[in-house]
Amino acid sequence: MITNVRGKFTAFEGLLRLDGTHPTRSEAHVSVQTGSLDTGIAQRDTHVTGPDFLDSATFPLMSFRSTGVVEVGDGRFRMVGGLRIKDVELPLPIDLEFGGAGQDANGQNRVGFEGTTTLKRSDWGIDWNSAPATGGVLISDKVKLSFDISAVRLDTR
Secondary structure (H helix, E strand, O other): OOOOOOOEEOOEEEEEEOOOOOHHHOEEEEEEEHHHEEOOOHHHHHHHHOOOOOOOOOOOEEEEEEEEEEEEEOOEEEEEEEEEEOOEEEEEEEEEEEEEEEEOOOOOEEEEEEEEEEEEHHHHOOOOOOOOOOOOOOOOOEEEEEEEEEEEOOOOO
């Protein structure tokens, strides 16, 4: 690997059922449109969303569904769940830090979290690579994911 490449998915939706009294009862589900990747370079985005990597034409969605939450202290949590990419679902832990809660400018109840995790893309069958003339590999197998989560309370009554 030569350098880090940053990107973001621009089309996604999710549901967070947050139990403030018993955080370990909380759950989350997120669905991401794989074709919505934006790294700032259109040619790279086309390659990564193409058959060598995410294959968004065949697998337009990837998803995460939590299976448990553990409180690790000081406003930090570990959410465990299944990440599905290209019809392969594997367990994935996500470390979360509580950012705060309150009413936003529109009077809505809002809560925030930041999260991180690291995965090996080859575990999901995404193993395309290229060897530079200088040796090594062009693309790391390690992918770091970061999450900025802002959820608004919906009145379900």
